[in-house]
Structures are given as C-alpha cells and as structure tokens.
Amino acid sequence: MNNPSVVDQIIPATDVLPLTARVGAEIRGIRLGANLSDATIASINQLLLKHKVVFFRGQDHLDDSEHELFARRLGDLVPHPTQGPVAGTASILNLDSSRGGGRADQWHTDVTFVDAYPKFSVLRGVVIPAAGGDTIWSNTHAAYESLPAALKLLADNLWAIHSNAYDYAAVRPRASAEERKHFEEVFTSTVYETEHPVVRVHPETGERSLLLGNFVQRFVGLSRSDSAKLYELFQSYVTTPENTVRWRWQAGDVAIWDNRATQHYAVNDYGDQHRIVRRATVDGDVPVSVDGRHSVTHAKTAKPAAKAA
Ligand SMILES: O=C(O)CCC(=O)C(=O)O
C-alpha cells in the first residue's frame, strides 16, 4: 500500500493531522486494538513510514494485554534484552519516574546496542504529570538529508560502536543512587557491543537515516576524543528543532514511532511528580549500510553476579 490515496480510503486525510512538515502526525478516529482490519494496520504502517511518529489520543480502553495485542499486529513482540517484560506480558517495558531507569532523558534510538534492534515502539501514557514530561522525537532521515554533501559522504562511510555499558556517571551526574544501581545491576546485566553503519538504508522506504544516539561509544577507526567531536556535529543535525516534534501527553495517549528513522528524548522537567508510560516493542531487522553491509554484534558478556558486601 505505497499509494497515499489507498491509505486515504481507509484513514481519511482529514483524520491525519501533521504536527510539523517533517515529523509527527496525530491520527484521529481510530480505536486501537487487536481487531483492526488488515487494511487499517497497513495504513497505520504507511503513515508511520511517512511521518515517523504517529499519535492517537483517547486510547484509555487499552490495558497491557490489549496494548500488546494491538502492537502484535505490527510485527513480532520483543522484550527489552536486559530489563525484561512486565510479568504476564511479552514485551511491556514499564517506565516509572519513581524507579531506576524510568527517565529516558538522553537522545536515543531504542536498543541500538543489539544488531536487529526494534522497528517500532508503541508507547502508552498511563500517569502523566500536570506540567512537564513531554517527549521529543527527531526524524533522522531528515537529519541525514539536511547534512551538507561532504558530511553525507563522511557519514555514509562511517561505522559506530554502540553499547549499553556507557559511562553512566559522566552522562547522568545527577542520577540518584537507585538509578545508578538499576543501570549497573539490571540495564547492563549483559553487556552488548554492536557495530552499526552511521547511515542506515531503511528496509521499507529505501531512505537513508543517521543511526546514532546515546549508546554510541565511538566511531570505528577514530579515537574517543575525535569521536566525541564528530558525534556532536552529526547529532546537532538530529536535535535541531526543525527536525523534531514535541508531544504534550495526556493519559490514554499512544505514540508509535519508526525506531529505524527516529531518535527520541523524554524531557525530565517534572520534578518529583509521578509519570508512568508503558512500551510494547516490535522486533526489527539487522541494519544495512549504503554499500550493502550488515551490522554485527561483536560482544555479549554476562557480568559476574555482584558480590554480597
Ligand atoms: O518516557 C518517554 O516518554 C519515552 C521513554 C522511552 O525512551 C521509550 O519508551 O523508549
């Protein structure tokens, strides 16, 4: 269903409200669930490819089970590799601001420390603060397209090492003791190291996008210090406001993003107000570079169990 007019017949254009010209659209008039027609699911998939992130308000009828049954229509579900799913679910990740790991306030693409990282994330607002707690997404295809030709050429030929074991204290100096403990004992209970091309060719659209985010450790063949400078340069094209969209959550909202063509950032500006969002995650495939090479996971090591003090 690549023809937009076919999508129009299933989801009328008047029910698709772009939030910016480059990224994000709200879709109205759909009650998400397992029982949607194949044509509606295909249309949602198509709108995701176009807008990169789509939003549905008023999906308060969803519980974890129905949330997953809907997500399952978009592909196979996959639990987080180290954090595991909420009990009784296949993939639901609970992000609770009052617990370690609940504040995703770094620009990232989900789970890029493994090779076949997720293709879609389906996030549901459960408890939303009265003020703050928005999420921002960037279109990483638009970011690639906005690079000058010389930087595109450089990016096309560059590879990066992604790992879940990064310098947490350097990245999040104000983290609580509980957050640090979660990072050390849960998030990095198995350490992954994966080499990805910096430019990924999208398997469905053929579009090129920048594949970066906070799991990047360094670029292949460059020192950490050169890598950090170059990372900031490329990443500035991802985070430039023109390539982003910001969503003001209400409980019952659902956001779905194409994790192959976006990064996102959960704004940590709500202090000690409570915030809970829950994510169902759809499995992806191994990225391919502009010259047809695939990403590879080099290392996967289980950490020795922490010794009792
Ligand atoms: O808390 C949010 O808004 C986003 C959390 C996140 O990074 C995710 O669900 O992948």
Ligand SMILES: [Fe+2]
């Ligand atoms: Fe995320």
